Amino acid sequence: MTNLEEGKVLEINNLVVRFYTYAGVVKAIDNVFLYLKDGEILGVVGETGCGKTVTALSSLRLIPNPGRIEGGDIFLKTDDGLVNLMEKNEKYMEKVRGRYISIVFQEPGAALNPIYKIGEQVGEALLIHRKAHYYSEALRRVEEKLKVERNPFKRFILKLEVKICEKLIEDPNSSFSILLSLPLLNEVNKLMETLIKDDVIYLLKIMGLPDPERTYNRYPHELSGGMKQRAVIAMALACNPKILIADEPTTNLDVTIEAQILHLIRELRDKFNSSILYITHDLGIVAEICDRVAVMYAGNICEMAGVKDIFREPIHPYTKALIECIPRPGKQFKSIPGTIPNLINPPSGCRFHPRCPEAMEICSKEAPKLREVKEGHLVACHLYR
């Protein structure tokens, strides 16, 4: 499973995540396997608390204390080839986050810091990964200015800035950048600000924000929920990441805005060929925009298949029950008996077995492994071996 051919861009293998809390050890993610293909939208479905967000954060290795990734591999396709993120250090991860993988959260404005302007925050995303690019651009323009500048003092200043700039292009994070923020030497910085601002305004425009110039200067609390979510998506996409993780981005928005955001996401796949991991508990959205679906329950993947297959022929009992629960006019309201298990003391064997109508004896003893039952259709259930 270590080859990422067949067009896969991300593969998570045998992931185990535990949270060491005062109440006990929460075995949040037991053994997760999923992969994301180039240019597709993978839906990750499950009830609240089943571990969808934790899986998403794991791929960025941003699990907060007291959680820890205890095992597994995360394979990512980068420009340098195949990489196992679990073997990399924090510095490497900082280069991956926002650049290869980005995430958009559920609460529209929560990802935005209330005391900074929208434009500044989106610009920050650009600045983190594209410093060298902006320094080069600014350098080019300073050199243009140098050609027409006659004043010898100003020429000297500009030449000095050029020298510092060249150093910074090689090492964008060196401390020389402090020199460029000094009052006399800030020509480069001013140019960079303008360049970044232009790029940000462009980003805001293609995300569908009205009047991007004014929005740049606005604070988060001045925007509506839908606009905030667009800004957050703009921030996530600023550096053109291959993979976008969308963690229930429309749950807290009303239906009309939701439709717009979904349209936007579909455009991302169609026009920009992004791969999207779409986390949701709404099967309707899954049916509408996802190419493939992974169904999650209590920290395990139960079933993974193409979207049509999942709806037409659900195999795992949980998936079947979920689809049964979708309210339909004329049908009686159904629900799955029981509640989601306590993950400090999860059920033995298959975690779904206490609620499963087709549970067998082996289900309480051994956890089923994810197996390919049909072409492109994987299930983790003892009923199907």
Add this chain to the structure above:
Amino acid sequence: MHLREYIIRRLLLLPLVLLGVMLAIFMIMQGFTPAQRAVVFIQSREEMLYINEIIKRYHLDEPFHIQFFYWLNNVLHGNLGYSISANMPVSQAIITYFPATVELVFLAIPLTLLLGLTFGILAAVYRDSVIDHVVRFFSISAWSLPTFWSAIILLAVFYGVFGIFPPGRLSVQTVLSLSQTRFISYTGIYIIDGLLNGRPDVSWDALNHVILPSLNLAILSSALPMRIMRSSMLEVLGKEYITAARAKGLSKWATIWRHAVKNALIPMITVAGTMVANLITGVVITETVFAYPGLGRFAAGAATSLDMPGILGFALFAAFIYAITNLIVDVLYCFIDPRIKY
């Protein structure tokens, strides 16, 4: 402009509050005889012999509101009475001793903030670690420490045992040399004036004397900001925009500095007023122990000598400083938090 209106409104309220304070003090004083009350009006020792005339002049045997009017008039002209403990008019005493206290406080405040904020941040970032427990223990201990006791211990250890950081404000030699040579007092703060006059030895001497009292004040005052910063940081660190910033690829400390600290500082401003009140209290006690000739020691001396005009004058001045601090704090709020609009 809403902000301007707000500031003007608050500035107008300021004298009203002070008026209320003075009214309250004046009402309490009515419990005394006219002779006792007369002391608040005189400006020098000699005038004490003419008590009866003073009683007549300020109508001290007439109804309350007339008295208050004359007294208020006096105060607004800068006449706060004569201080027997300081042997000069109260207003003059305040002007004389104020610079020393300013010098002390100007050193203590940055120390306090440095101690309090740094450790508050560290305790929050390394939650439940050794440093977190140390910080929590320290802040509660510092809160329980009597100011005068820590001052005495500092004095006994540093000056008694090691012979450094003497009490007082300047050493005898410096005072002697100052009286003999030309020394212009630009700010009244010796550390600055010493440099401005080309006498770094004076600055050094002043620094040596002021460091222990500042340290004492800082230890005590830092307990509150340390604790508040810690809980404020903990709250901010749990917010989603911090995770979002890390998800952009921002390093841990860059996130903490740029996103967390600035947000965590906002609730801190609320306690700035309390901090100043604590400082004023601490100054009184600290200056007494270190024999530092500032307003605090003047107040303590006035209290022990039962110098009523002295202590009342100090109380009014303290109320004034406190009210201005609260005003500045409220105004600062709108500059720091863009969500607030008046």
Add this chain to the structure above:
Amino acid sequence: MSSIKLFMDELVFTFKKMRGSPLSIVGSVIVVFYVCLAIAAPILAPPQPGRDPYIMPSYGISPIPKPPSNEAIWGTTEGQYDLYYGCIWGVRTAFRTGLITTAAVVMLGIIVGSIAGYFGGKVDEIIMRITDIFYAIPTLVLAMAIVVLFGVGLDNVIKALIIVGWPTYARLMRAEILRVKNEDYVEAARAIGCSNFRILVKHILPNAIYPVLVMGSMNIGNIVLAASALSFLGLGSPAGYADWGSLISLSRNWILGLPGNPLAFWHTYTIPGLFIFTFVLGWNLLGDAFRDMLDPLIRRR
């Protein structure tokens, strides 16, 4: 009476919750220790017959403090007062000061705060303005001024601290009353025709009073600190009285010891200071633990 039962239930709940936190246990241990000391004071340091037990025995007239000896277990301070005696009876003084002040302040605060909160309107406005005036001056400074006006002495210190302290409790009580006033059961009581006073006492007070009491217990430490500071400055009990602050002020001339032996008189300031520090620390730890529990209590409601 049902309101008393409500109150007791809350108290029991609080104690159960307290067992979880180690710091609160330390605080409780310290406080209990001091309570025992206070009670056992006449046994641990028998007072001289015929004298006010709060006046420390003096073993001579020399002003120079003496180190520990057979006569005075912890030595003497300036004026030859027995340090051990002073510190032990000082516990009683501290409790006396702290408890009287807190009780008075809490009661005053409850009464004034209830009136302001329940009746609202002009009465509320006036009371709030009065508390504003008190808030305008830092507390110790105001307390100093009041002691100067009334005269020196521990009783006046207590009075001054009461005058300075009640506004905080009045405000807190008022805020709680305002919160409780809008709850449904008050509406219900009024609907069935209860008089104002009955509603106030039977329904509102038992629910609103809790945070005020908690704050009171938290603040005992601060009150003892303030009282000892005032005593230290010479505004409290006279020299010779068993009061920790006063004991430390007696040591002021001896901080720097003797030439060649700077720590010669360490016992005169270190020991009483430790008493103050640990006493206040114990109450603060306890108060902190109470405060941490207050939040979930409110949320539980």
